[in-house]
Amino acid sequence: AQSVTQPDIxxxxxxxxxxxxxxxxxxxxTPYLFWYVxxxxxxxxxxxxxFSGDTLVQGIKGFEAEFKRSQSxxxxxxxxxHWSDAAEYFCAVGAGSGGSNYKLTFxxxxxxxxxx
Amino acid sequence: xxxxxxxxxxxxxxxxxxxxxxxxxLDFQATTMFWYRQFPKQSLMLMATSNEGSKATYEQxxxxxxxxxxxxxxxxxxxxxTSAHPEDSxxxxxxxxxxxxxxxxxxxxxxxxxx
Numbered sequence: 001a002q003s004v005t006q007p008d009i010x011x012x013x014x015x016x017x018x019x020x021x022x023x024x025x026x027x028x029x030t031p032y033l034f035w036y037v038x039x040x041x042x043x044x045x046x047x048x049x050x051f052s053g054d055t056l057v058q059g060i061k062g063f064e065a066e067f068k069r070s071q072s073x074x075x076x077x078x079x080x081x082h083w084s085d086a087a088e089y090f091c092a093v094g095a096g097s098g099g100s101n102y103k104l105t106f107x108x109x110x111x112x113x114x115x116x
Numbered sequence: 117x118x119x120x121x122x123x124x125x126x127x128x129x130x131x132x133x134x135x136x137x138x139x140x141x142l143d144f145q146a147t148t149m150f151w152y153r154q155f156p157k158q159s160l161m162l163m164a165t166s167n168e169g170s171k172a173t174y175e176q177x178x179x180x181x182x183x184x185x186x187x188x189x190x191x192x193x194x195x196x197x198t199s200a201h202p203e204d205s206x207x208x209x210x211x212x213x214x215x216x217x218x219x220x221x222x223x224x225x226x227x228x229x230x231x
Contacts, residue, residue: 043222
């Protein structure tokens, strides 16, 4: 069975600083990988996804992530954090054949606090 | 694009009543929809997966008679919490996915409070 580990429960950064959120996955085949962001009381918004191809993936809001198969990692990065980026971030791995029924397994999330 | 609407966003009801939550894909056809439950400050727990026109597949430990799922069309799935009790209070989130290698897109969630 697949699993996702987000080692950092809570990260605090200053506005304008760079950000890296860590994600490690366990899956026997080529994974489909995702980063989602959740604001309090809201649903999840897709930041970016990796299915295949270029291992450096660009997403919305200036985020990017790099798939490193050798390290089983899919870390999320942003060069300069804005106060509006404060939220909970979830990494997820999708298992299955890529057809309609693949399921997502989520990490436990990383709460990002941004100091002014 | 890829907007998922979930309704209602908040519901409070008495113990013993049934509550229906709707999940609609507004601008794409959702061949598969998923229902999750999220406890405070925790991650999402998948409850069930549904394909249009088929019976839902429930995860282990989820009572299918308690949580009725209907996926009647390519744009609508409903979750009915039957005879709800306080322990069913939670944040329920749906997601929808199109055919093939597509990501899941999530609704804004429904906060259910059973008194």
